[in-house]
Amino acid sequence: MSDPGERPTTTESQRNPHASASRWRHQESSAYAAHASQLTGDGAPRDPHQTTGNVGELADFLNQSRIEPVDDNRDTEKYRPITAAAGDINGGIAGDNVGQSHAGQGARGENAPDGKTIVCGPLLNYRRMNEGRWYGSVLIVVEGGGKIPLDQPYLTLKQAVQPQEGGSASQEPTNGAQEEVRVEGKCLYSDPRNTFWAFDISVPIQATEASYEYCLPELRFSTEHKPRVNRFFVPAKTESMRIMFHSCNGFSVGTDEEAWSGPALWNDVARKHRETPFHVMVGGGDQIYNDGIRVDGPLRPWTDISNPKKRREYPFPETMRAECDDYYLKNYIRWYNTDPFAGVNGQIPQINIWDDHDIIDGFGSYVDNFMQCDVFRGIGGTAHKYYMLFQHHMPPPASTYTSDHATLEKASQGPDPNQLMDTYVAPMFESPEYIVGDHPGPYVAERSFNIYTRLGARIALLGIDARVERTRHQINYPETYKKVFQRLRSELEAASAAGESIKHLILLLGIPIAYPRLTWLENIFRSPVMGPIKILNKRFGLGGSLFNQFDGSIDLLDDLDDHYTARTHKKERRELMVELQKISAEFNIRVTILGGDVHLAALGRFYSNPSLKVPAEEDHRYMVNVISSAIVNKPPPTAVANLLARRNKIHHLNAKTDETLLDLFNKDPGDSNKTANHNHCTMPSRNFATITENSPNNPEAPNGNVDENGTEASEQNFLGNDGHKVLHRGEVQAGTTHKAASRQSHGRSNDGTLDVCINVEINQHDKEGRTEMYGLTVPLLNYRQRDEPMTPRESVASGSQH
Numbered sequence: 001m002s003d004p005g006e007r008p009t010t011t012e013s014q015r016n017p018h019a020s021a022s023r024w025r026h027q028e029s030s031a032y033a034a035h036a037s038q039l040t041g042d043g044a045p046r047d048p049h050q051t052t053g054n055v056g057e058l059a060d061f062l063n064q065s066r067i068e069p070v071d072d073n074r075d076t077e078k079y080r081p082i083t084a085a086a087g088d089i090n091g092g093i094a095g096d097n098v099g100q101s102h103a104g105q106g107a108r109g110e111n112a113p114d115g116k117t118i119v120c121g122p123l124l125n126y127r128r129m130n131e132g133r134w135y136g137s138v139l140i141v142v143e144g145g146g147k148i149p150l151d152q153p154y155l156t157l158k159q160a161v162q163p164q165e166g167g168s169a170s171q172e173p174t175n176g177a178q179e180e181v182r183v184e185g186k187c188l189y190s191d192p193r194n195t196f197w198a199f200d201i202s203v204p205i206q207a208t209e210a211s212y213e214y215c216l217p218e219l220r221f222s223t224e225h226k227p228r229v230n231r232f233f234v235p236a237k238t239e240s241m242r243i244m245f246h247s248c249n250g251f252s253v254g255t256d257e258e259a260w261s262g263p264a265l266w267n268d269v270a271r272k273h274r275e276t277p278f279h280v281m282v283g284g285g286d287q288i289y290n291d292g293i294r295v296d297g298p299l300r301p302w303t304d305i306s307n308p309k310k311r312r313e314y315p316f317p318e319t320m321r322a323e324c325d326d327y328y329l330k331n332y333i334r335w336y337n338t339d340p341f342a343g344v345n346g347q348i349p350q351i352n353i354w355d356d357h358d359i360i361d362g363f364g365s366y367v368d369n370f371m372q373c374d375v376f377r378g379i380g381g382t383a384h385k386y387y388m389l390f391q392h393h394m395p396p397p398a399s400t401y402t403s404d405h406a407t408l409e410k411a412s413q414g415p416d417p418n419q420l421m422d423t424y425v426a427p428m429f430e431s432p433e434y435i436v437g438d439h440p441g442p443y444v445a446e447r448s449f450n451i452y453t454r455l456g457a458r459i460a461l462l463g464i465d466a467r468v469e470r471t472r473h474q475i476n477y478p479e480t481y482k483k484v485f486q487r488l489r490s491e492l493e494a495a496s497a498a499g500e501s502i503k504h505l506i507l508l509l510g511i512p513i514a515y516p517r518l519t520w521l522e523n524i525f526r527s528p529v530m531g532p533i534k535i536l537n538k539r540f541g542l543g544g545s546l547f548n549q550f551d552g553s554i555d556l557l558d559d560l561d562d563h564y565t566a567r568t569h570k571k572e573r574r575e576l577m578v579e580l581q582k583i584s585a586e587f588n589i590r591v592t593i594l595g596g597d598v599h600l601a602a603l604g605r606f607y608s609n610p611s612l613k614v615p616a617e618e619d620h621r622y623m624v625n626v627i628s629s630a631i632v633n634k635p636p637p638t639a640v641a642n643l644l645a646r647r648n649k650i651h652h653l654n655a656k657t658d659e660t661l662l663d664l665f666n667k668d669p670g671d672s673n674k675t676a677n678h679n680h681c682t683m684p685s686r687n688f689a690t691i692t693e694n695s696p697n698n699p700e701a702p703n704g705n706v707d708e709n710g711t712e713a714s715e716q717n718f719l720g721n722d723g724h725k726v727l728h729r730g731e732v733q734a735g736t737t738h739k740a741a742s743r744q745s746h747g748r749s750n751d752g753t754l755d756v757c758i759n760v761e762i763n764q765h766d767k768e769g770r771t772e773m774y775g776l777t778v779p780l781l782n783y784r785q786r787d788e789p790m791t792p793r794e795s796v797a798s799g800s801q802h
Contacts, residue, residue: 113144115151115195117220120333124232125393126280126349128433128453129205134234136349137393138199138214140185141333143222145195146422153219155183155199160211160231188395191423193329198393209236211277225339230346233277240456241279242747243506243691244269244348247596248630250289250335250357255634263632264769265686265761266340271768272690272759273348275743280455281348284596285355285467285510287391288335289633290328290383293360298323302375312370315403316378318418324379325400328386336390341632351451352391353463355510355597359383364443364470371443371471374403380444384468392449395426401445435487437480441468448476450484452491455506458752459693460495462488463508473568485579492587503780504693504754505591507580512595513564513573514604514625514659516647516682563597577606577623577653584620590781592754594689596629599636600644601683601758603627603662603734603776606653607727609791613719616728617779621657624778628689628758635684638674645679650723655791660723662776666735669772670762686761687771692747693754694777700750730777740775754778 121140128135144150158180185197203212215229235241246269251257272278294303298320305311336345356363359380364371381400388394399405399416437448444467451463464484469476488505495502564573584591604625608614616622635641650660663680674685718728726732730753739745740755747755756778759771 113142113150115142115144115149116153116218117143117222118216118226119143119194119222120336120390121226122214122216122230122346123336123390123393124230124346124349126351126453127431129456130432132205132237133202134205135200135202136232138201138346139188139390139393140197140199140216140219142195142197142219144192145190145424146192147190147424149187149190149195149424153185153197153216155185155201155214155216157181157183157201157203157212157214159203160213162211186426187424188393188426189389189424193326196389203234205234205237207237209239210234223337223342226337226342227346232347232349233279235279235456238457238697239695240459240504240693242276243280243282243455243459244273244278245282245284245594245626245628245689245691246631247284247355247510247628248286248357248599248633249283249341250286250632252289252361252633253291253295260634260686260764261767261769263338263341264764264767265631265688265759265771266344266769267767268759268769268771269348269631269688270340270344273344278348278690281344281350282461282506282508282594283350283352283391284508284594284628285353286357286596286630286633287352287354288332289357290331290359291357291361292331293324293327293379297327299375299379308370311375312373314373314375316374316401317404318402318416320375321378321382321400321402321419324382325385328382332386332390350391351453351461351463351508353451353465353508353510354387354391354467356467358387358391359444359467364467365472368442368471374401374406377401377443377445378403380441381446384444384446388449394431394449395428397428397446398425435484437465437469437477438483439477439479442471444468448480450480451508452484452487454495454502456693457500458503459506460491460502460504461506461508466510475564475569475572481576481579485583488583489586492583492589496587502587502589503752504778505583505589506691507591507593509564509593509595511563511597512602512604512625512627513577513593514606514623514661515563515565515595515598515602515627516644516649516661574653577657580623581621581657584623584781585783585785588781588783590754590778591623592691592756592778593623593625595625595627598627599630599633599684600641601628601665601685601687601760601774602681603664603756603758604659605662605723605727606657606659607723609652609656609658610720610722611791612656612788614786614788615719616730617782618784620781620783622727622779622781624756624776626689626691626756626758628687630686631688632686634764635686638676638684641674641682641684642676642679644682645675648681656788658723662723662731662734664734664758664774664776665760666733666737666774669760672762683758683760683774686764687758690746690757690759691754694747694749694751696750696752698748698750728779730779734776735774736772738775738777740777741773742775743773746773746775749777752780 118140119142121138123139125137125139126134127137138155140153142151142153183199183201185199188196188198190196199214201214203210211231211233213229213231221228249263251260269278293299302311302314305314336342356365360383363376363380363383366376370376378401381397385396385400388396399419402416402418405416405418433451433453435450435452437450440446441448446468448465448468450465451461454460462484464476466475469480492502563569564576580591583589604627606621606623606625607616608619608621614621645661648661650658652658661681665675665680665683668674669683669685672685675683718726721727726734732738735741739749740747740757746757749755754777755775757773757775759773762770762772
């Protein structure tokens, strides 16, 4: 890999020595041009007055970029106008009229950008912990740029002075951390519109929790509400991180955003963060909604084509790529500048994986021959570019897919020179927290970025990229699972050998894995009965709202196919869960799964077949799936939530593992009426989750053998219970009366368990986003190997084979 320090030089001593002293000079000297060509590696420029007397050179040059016409009405052998990669001859950017944002316009002259105006950010990411240090990064996007960025920004970082009770300052920070550190920016990407700068930061992990402040001197902000000085918190050396989890951070196309008070729940996140700071903010996918690209963006003309075959055969030329690129850039800048989300994303360190709306609704779950079309391959690459920049602070690929370049390159994509005009792209570099897939995805021509990182003393996080490799029939390649679990095992072995064993593994998935089945609905949508309706839809538009605008399939089918519980993913899902069970038993580690996507709050659980009579505290199969979605988008109708609750049956993963949802919602939030009386397991209201370890370093609880919910500590009360009953004492009184749902007692026990709380919006019209808390506790695992008798289901299966 290339050294990430290889970036374009921007310091005064290394600028072009032949540059004019006047900023208003319209054209620099020939000496300036010759020196600039050496910097860019393009060779010496040709003398503009040099002639050969032969116009054939010009004709040959023009013909190189001409290709076959779309229609058959021209007699010429080659024809297609030459298109610019990023702007027209006047410096305008393709797609300027798409969306609204602070994206730079590559202006020149009197109002030319100087590279000092921040149009987005700072955005704070957490990366990893290693050898007593915390590592993260800060991203900013500034106006203007090009092959050589306009400025070299820097960041200052220092430990904040903590006020003690009574208002006096605390004692001096340790390890020299009180000294202000200067961090130089690293250019990830720059074109005439904007430049992306990342600042790699690291701080010591101290004996007590510490907070750090960073700021960006000499830079201007384009927004008033973004904090100029940002503070983040790092846990003590012996403590685990306090975790906030969210998904579906945006509105679907056509949603009345005012009716839902905008992204109001971020006010509640900020409020809770001020009271008890979060150490990390985990994004489970759909951190941004880019679906508008097909409604008010450059894909609108393509979407309006009524014939799915013509849509499938539509090209994705450079002009369309430039317009889509501009749309994704502007939409990211717009959304990440939207308050109150903008006030949080620079102060709580983020870890993200992506999902379909980060690209476009349903990406990866339409039929294969449609997903292979030029337009979907094009927007997949463009969305991936900005996903890497905004959400991972990593350089994007040198270029993304276009049908023009694919035609020239035939097999491999390779860098497209059109996209590198007046553009700098940093070399890709390795970062230890990533587990990179070995092969490009089927529709996004890039490799998956999976994550392993430690969240403090006793918690680790494993995030699986479930979008790059996805099709209707697979979520990830088998070799990717193998690589991910090999890395996981090596990390857990190393932690155990160092005497720093991981007690809880958080598995981050984009979609739920323990969720009610809708197989009957899948069967209806795929049945021959739908055939005549599809034909009438294609010819006469009958049932238009029932069918999606892309491949002409039933609109809900892509959502159903997206789920791990879909029929097409059943085998893959089972193998994933069995592998997690092996990991859990081998390392005595409790696995908790995070999932979003479905715009509901719920709590799924896997557990051992009740006939085995395994206490949950010793059950390596007991895994909670925290389903928290959406923090911004509107929930589905109440009827849908109630229908799912009716389908909350006990399912059998295999002969020894069952699953179902917990009745977590003992009441509707506040005085609202959001669900039917029978529904206590699915909540159609916006929400986010918080997870805190009950640290063994906390003070001893005063009530000894009785837990805070007033329940005796005997596991025998729960043996033989099925999933429609309580499985262990941490589930007793789950909901609003549980200790994990109290601000005073959440995370305050000392038994090493996890307190999980889902914060549910009370009133959509409340701009403060106040929530009601629903909690339960996930027990530590005290695994011991046992001789398990054959279950009745195994006996039946065994008998059927003879």
